[in-house]
Amino acid sequence: MKNNKLLMIMLMMLIAITLVGAIALVIVMKFSGDDEAKEPTxxxxxxxxxxxxxxxxxxxxxxxxxxxxxxxxxxxxxxxxxxxxxxxxxxxxxxxxxxxxxxxxxxxxxxxxxxxxxxxxxxxxxxxxxxxxxxxxxxxxx
Missing domain, CATH: 3.30.479.30 (Band 7 domain)
Structure with missing residues (x-):
């Protein structure tokens, strides 16, 4: 029973880290893409x-x-x-x-x-x- 609880906590932490990484990647791609696409005046x-x-x-x-x-x-x-x-x-x-x-x-x-x-x-x-x-x-x- 203790192993199942530990496994669930580790799985939840892994999912949370993955979500934070994905959100950070989307934000970085969004802001860096706008600068390159912008034509100079x-x-x-x-x-x-x-x-x-x-x-x-x-x-x-x-x-x-x-x-x-x-x-x-x-x-x-x-x-x-x-x-x-x-x-x-x-x-x-x-x-x-x-x-x-x-x-x-x-x-x-x-x-x-x-x-x-x-x-x-x-x-x-x-x-x-x-x-x-x-x-x-x-x-x-x-």
């Missing part, structure tokens, strides 16, 4: 963005391009790092453009591919954060 985007002024580069097809970018980072620390690495970013952009032909950059698909390639390569440089998006703000192909 335009002010937050601008605060975490860096302008890359106009760059002129020769393309592989003997054409040239004048192009400017705005690069959005994930936070202010990443922005500060990106501002310090501006010479490396410009170098990457020039190298990337020098291997492209005019046909590669023309049209939406070419521009989106250039943005994605630059995002990935710049993220390879970053240590304090990451690049969220690369925007082309000006482009003149001649």
């Amino acid at each position: 335009i002010d937050e985007v601008l605060e975490a963005s860096v302008d890359i002024p106009q760059i002129t580069a020769n393309l592989a097809s003997d054409d040239y391009i004048r192009i400017s970018f705005k690069i959005q980072t994930e936070n202010k620390k990443a922005k500060e790092e990106l501002e310090k690495r501006d010479f490396q970013v410009k170098n990457l952009i020039i190298q990337e453009l020098s291997e492209m032909k005019a046909e590669d950059i023309q049209g939406k698909e070419g521009q989106v591919k250039l943005q994605e390639d630059l995002k990935n390569k710049i993220n390879g440089l970053m240590q304090e954060g990451k690049i969220v998006q690369v925007y082309i703000t000006e482009s003149l192909l001649q």
Whole structure:
């Protein structure tokens, strides 16, 4: 009889611990999910963005391009790092453009591919954060 009572107490404690753990998990998942799903406001985007002024580069097809970018980072620390690495970013952009032909950059698909390639390569440089998006703000192909 004493063993049955002890077994019931242990079973009740196990159920109580499981319920508390499940409730804690639901609460943590609920609050952490809202932060990630929330899109940043335009002010937050601008605060975490860096302008890359106009760059002129020769393309592989003997054409040239004048192009400017705005690069959005994930936070202010990443922005500060990106501002310090501006010479490396410009170098990457020039190298990337020098291997492209005019046909590669023309049209939406070419521009989106250039943005994605630059995002990935710049993220390879970053240590304090990451690049969220690369925007082309000006482009003149001649």
